[in-house]
Amino acid sequence: MEYKQGYGDLFEEKVLEHYISESTLCFNSDDIYIDIGAGNCHFYSTIITGKYKYQAYSMDYKYPKGINDNKIGCDATDTPLNNDFCTKVALHCAFEMFENENDILLLNELARIIKLGGEFMIIVHQEAHILSSPTISTYPISYHDEKRVWRKNFVRAARFYSPHTLKRRVISQLKEFTCTVYHITNIKEVVPNGYCYYVLHCEKKL
Numbered sequence: 295m296e297y298k299q300g301y302g303d304l305f306e307e308k309v310l311e312h313y314i315s316e317s318t319l320c321f322n323s324d325d326i327y328i329d330i331g332a333g334n335c336h337f338y339s340t341i342i343t344g345k346y347k348y349q350a351y352s353m354d355y356k357y358p359k360g361i362n363d364n365k366i367g368c369d370a371t372d373t374p375l376n377n378d379f380c381t382k383v384a385l386h387c388a389f390e391m392f393e394n395e396n397d398i399l400l401l402n403e404l405a406r407i408i409k410l411g412g413e414f415m416i417i418v419h420q421e422a423h424i425l426s427s428p429t430i431s432t433y434p435i436s437y438h439d440e441k442r443v444w445r446k447n448f449v450r451a452a453r454f455y456s457p458h459t460l461k462r463r464v465i466s467q468l469k470e471f472t473c474t475v476y477h478i479t480n481i482k483e484v485v486p487n488g489y490c491y492y493v494l495h496c497e498k499k500l
């Protein structure tokens with residue numbers, strides 16, 4: 295099954311994230327959806343275009359540059375998309391990968407490309423820290439006041455947000471959006487190795 299490929303032990307966590315996206319964003323036939331930082335994820339193709347037949351794109355900097363069918367290859371902080379291009383956006387375990395000030399730049403770009411009344415959602419972890427690898431990190435990373443955690447051969451840097459840092463660093467930037475944070479209190483009962491503790495949902499004000 296194509297949808298299951300590539301997730302390994304995280305399959306249940308990813309299914310939960312995609313279920314949350316599907317139920318929170320409430321897709322309809324007029325929507326244009328973008329899955330940012332999608333990589334090899336099949337959510338957009340299997341669920342959005344496959345199940346609902348809606349217009350959907352996946353975006354990742356690793357794709358060939360430009361808009362190629364339903365794949366957009368670009369830096370998500372500086373996309374080739376027109377203003378008010380889409381209505382729904384989701385980031386599944388992707389927001390934390392925007393290094394230094396790129397998380398703020400991404401929020402600015404989302405405000406530009408999402409239509410009035412459009413929405414985006416972000417999966418959020420529990421504890422504020424920046425995860426990095428001494429074997430991969432080759433240039434300065436801004437850590438601000440977050441705790442730094444080393445993990446060998448993982449990623450160059452990944453910023454994880456607590457509710458407090460989410461409010462201070464992210465929600466405070468979203469003046470054009472109405473924001474709601476959902477707390478999944480029974481995550482370990484649903485997915486024992488899950489880490490989707492919070493969901494940030496933002497709707498662009500009309």
